[in-house]
Amino acid sequence: MTDKPSVLFVCVHNAGRSQMAAGFLAHLGEGRIEVRSAGSAPGERVNPVAVEAMREVGIDISGEQPKMLTVDAVRESDVCVTMGCGDACPVFPGKRYLDWRLDDPAGQGIEAVRPIRDEIERRVRALIAELITAA
Template sequence: MSDRPSVLFVCVHNAGRSQMAAAWLSHLAGDTVEVRSAGSAPADQVNPAAIAAMAEVGIDIAAATPKVLTTEAVQESDVVITMGCGDACPIFPGKRYEDWQLPDPAGKSVDGVRPVRDEIRSRVETLIVSLRSTEVAEETA
């Protein structure tokens, strides 16, 4: 990993889970981590219920736009976290991959999205700890 690790969050539509995860990581880690998100079949817009659920915790993702997953985005990332994108994500040696099994917020109300939002926050907090542990291990190696 470089001085500033990069994390790519991938889900099918890049409209809910991956957008919330990217926003949480940016919010909680600040500029210590480079954050990307993408989708294997991006939607036209971010899920309005995800926007509302994140706004409840003071994070604005209203201006976010779904992006298509590219090979370059995967190559440029140290950690790739998939959320139900199946086999659409290319695999490269030396990358750290995680698959987060999370319910898809598509079609859910804000009440239905809140538990997903909160689970993502918990997982992002764990991810931040592991990224910092990796950085320390690399510095002492």
């Protein structure tokens, strides 16, 4: 554990929304916040349209791989942000949980994914402001 706040982004496949959110937090957080992402049923690879959408804003998530959600990942995070994963995320007392209701980019074209990406960026920026102020 570090003194930095830590955030875990969770969606079902860990291939779109949570990967974009983690990419934004890693980039915009500038190392001040620990970043994790995982899925309750991880996909084979990160959604290529999500990769393309992030590349458009200068963030490369092409090297990321979907990861399985573990109890340890939740336990080690200060904030757990769920994105449509239902009740798959274990709940621990003292953790902060946020549920970001966002459209799923799976099967969508780039035109549909851009607004999802932009909303994720807006929410990540707000979360960073909160966490950095609290720290």
